[in-house]
Amino acid sequence: LRLLGAGAALDNATEDGWTVLHFAAAQGQEELVGRLLSAGAAEYYLMNLQRREQGQGLGGGAVQGLFCDVDEAVFRYSPLLWAAFNGHQRSCWLLLDAGYSLEDRDVHGNTALHLAASNRHVEVVHLLLAFGADPCTRNLFHARPVDLAGAPALQSALKRAARALSESSHAAVDRRRRRVASLAAYRSTKRMLEEALMAQGASGLADLTDGAQQGLKVARSLESSLCKLLEEAAALPGLPLTLVSGVEHQRQAVRHEVEVWELLDALEAEAPVTTQRQYCRLVNQLEKRIRQGGATLPKPLAVRGQSRIHRSFTEYWLFQVLREVEGLVSRGGTAHIAQRLAVLDDRLGKAEEANADDGLIRRGRALSRRLHAESQIAKAVAAVPACRLPPPEEDLEGLSKRQAAEFLAEYWAPEDLGHLKETTAQEGGGEFPLPANFGKSEQDEVWQSCPLRSLINTDEGYIWVPAKSLLALRGAILDLTAALDHGETCGASPDQVQAAKGQLSKAKQVEEQLVGKDEMDKNGAVALALKAAKAKKKRNSNYTGGALDKKPPKRESMRGQ
Secondary structure (H helix, E strand, C coil), X not given: CHHHHCCXXXXXXXXXXXXXXXXXXHHCCHHHHHHHHHCCCCHHHHHHHHHHHCCCCCCCXXXXXXXXXXXXXXXXXXXXXXXXXXXXXXXXXXXXXXXXXXXXXXXXXXXXXXXXXXXXXXXXXXXXXXXXXXXXXXXXXXXXXXXXXXXXXXXXXXXXXXXXXXXXXXXXXXXXXXHHHHHHHHHHHHHHHHHHHHCCCHHHHCCCCCCHHHHHHHHHHHHHHHHHHHHHHHCCCCCCHHHHXXXXXXXXXXXXXXXXXXXHHHHHHHCCCCCHHHHHHHHHHXXXXXXXXXXXXXXXXXXXXXXXXXXXXXXXXXXXXXXXXXXXXXXXXXXXXXXXXXXXXXXXXXXXXXXXXXXXHHHHHHHHHHHHHHHHHHHHHHCCCCCCCCCCHHHXXXXXXXXXXXXXXXXXXXXXXXXXXXXXXXXXXXXXXXXXXXXXXXXXXXXXXXXXXXXXCCCXXXXXECCHHHHHHHHHHHHHHHHHHHHHHCXXXXXXXXXXXXXXHXXXXXXXXXXXXXXXXXXXXXXXXXXXXXXXXXXXXXXXCCHHHCCCCCCCCCCCC
């Protein structure tokens, strides 16, 4: 091959007339035979064959005129004879395809069919018969190919061919037609095998955005075409084994694709996967097929299969957690529900990412929302603070004002008492105990933008800060109300909702009492602040009148406080 690439002469021959093509054909070097024929190694033979067929060559004698002598040696030592003699079927086909004649004879009058039959080369005999070799021709010893065939199978094949030939009225024409038809069939089949080998596989023909059923249909159609093509190739001996084996490998790859598509189709039909039996029968098998396919499986199909496996995995485990949590809910296992709720949310999130079954996801979302709502209600109920209520009237009976004040001072904790905000001039308001709006005009642009202005919540211009316990209770009531509204929307347990509404009602009753106390505390604090402000008024030469001239609010009795 290196010499051929370097431009070595193809017609260099030994003393016996053997060229490199003779040696290659005799030894069955198919690749070299093909390369030599493609490079023109048969041109000299074909030229002599043409002259002989035109009747210009007469036993090797000189021919005058347009044509030169015919070299009869090229026929007696034809490479086809040696390829047939040694049983190299593929080399015989290449030589026949290049135009070498079946009528060539060696020095003993043997044709290629004689030589193949005498050496029991069954495949070569079938090839030569398919190309129209004459089974009735005789050599110089009057022997037919069937007379030289030692194998019974060869004798039967040659006798059938001879019988068919004897029944034909145009045997020579029939042989030529058979040769032309065989060459056409060989070339057509070879071309189709080459095209099949270059094909992308079933997944290259299918639109992977369609359903698995459509992909399965395409894959099965391609598999059927390849099987039919290989059957045709099996009936044509002499085709390149590498080509046939390559297409067979392609068929096996397509068969693997068919198996993957079948499992994908079954998964789509039976989705969602919720039982262990389904998982083992479909998901595990699909994973196994993809792993076995390896690099031969088209990447888009492998990716689609892995995606379906992941989706089925998330569906299966979401269903298992759903069934477990629903069982806990029906049995009232509150403690265990809280632990499994995090697992449910995790499985639900993964199923949503994998585009799992919509019905299963909706079921999971509904259960998750309900359990979260019930958890929020429970937390909101537990967050309602236990507040001190005003003492009963009988606890203050018989006490003087001084004693009552001392009792209440010890009874109430600091977080139970509201107070007036002590404003300063630096904040933009009046200096406490003066009101926050002391000396301010509503037309004053500076005062309109002062943060203190919006905080004033008393008629006297003070800023009252309610007790911390009251603020905490109000916040808890708001949270519980929101949790109940959300719980009813999400289908929380009716018993839990009813119990929480009872807690909310009690909390509002407590709030009502604390609001009354807070109002009394505010009025008392404002009265004391106004009294202190009046004392400061006398020392403030810039005082121009205002809220301090108003009569202070009537203070509740100490007993009421």
